[in-house]
Amino acid sequence: MDKKALYNLSYGVFMVGTRSGDKKNGCITNTCIQVTNDPLKVAAAVINANYTAELIKESGRFTLSMLDKSVSFDTIKHFGFQSGRNVNKLEGLTLPEDDNGIPYMGWSACAMLSLKVTDSIDLGSHTLFIAEVTDAKVLSDKAPLTYADYQNDVKPKPAQVSTDKKIKGWKCKICGYVYEGSELPKDYLCPICGHGPDDFEPIYE
């Protein structure tokens, strides 16, 4: 089995907005598809270890903002590379909110959906939420960012590694988990969030 085949699946890139009571959060995902037209429903997969999954399970609602090609790496990093459990990602930001008071993107997004969970399937590492679209807005006429665009155009290329620096570990850029050791196995998967070697960065001595 050649797992690289999976790299050829095409995705968008989304900011998932959540709120449960006073707790609000936003994170980045790339797995959402429309599954029915009438009623209009989508399916979205979210990592169970993430704060976002916890808030969606509590409230049964979320928003999905479709990021467009103008998005900066800083925006992705802000929502995607830190956990809402440790940081209030919305502090100091003025994000618009939908009719349910759930935040969505006020910049770099071409469309948004307000979603109400109707079914969910626990798949171990992830939950797949099936959700009805209760509102939908076009936010700009910019083209949506695909995950391939993100990899090719938005994500910074790894800096040349100087050979006199010794690697003592690898940090998962998605959830922050640290693997101790100089060589990360090629088929390694983060035990916390399930991401592979491409999402780890070296920690130098």
Added chain:
Amino acid sequence: MDKKALYNLSYGVFMVGTRSGDKKNGCITNTCIQVTNDPLKVAAAVINANYTAELIKESGRFTLSMLDKSVSFDTIKHFGFQSGRNVNKLEGLTLPEDDNGIPYMGWSACAMLSLKVTDSIDLGSHTLFIAEVTDAKVLSDKAPLTYADYQNDVKPKPAQVSTDKKIKGWKCKICGYVYEGSELPKDYLCPICGHGPDDFEPIYE
């Protein structure tokens, strides 16, 4: 609610290969996402009215070929615009088969997955299949076709309509359903396959 917001969701374009006993089929879909890493699983939505859904439910297995940017409109038309109930789409074609004897694309595809259904959710018009990846192959180094590429580069542009021809109906290009009447309502959805006005073509008197 502005349903055009949903046009900004990004997808790939896939040939779904099926086999139940001696019955084999292939059709085109655009809704598949990876949902877990370990075990490796995907979710794919298939229209219940389609022969493909029937064969997947019978056998619990299917293949998914990720079409690449070299695909022709004729290929999409062959697998996507006719039903396996009326036509043996594989007759005269020599498609490769996976370890379970299920056909996949031998051309214009950059990767394939062999899939075994582990869960399914009936969503009315569609079934969402959750399936474990039992095999995966990279087939070429061509870039995967996105649904946006299909709309912009592969699908023929509608011919200029001469005003002296009168429209008597609209035919769904996905499933062949015919709407009788000169004007298709803007929010019309095909009662058979659920597709909207963009997927209908005029029938002239």
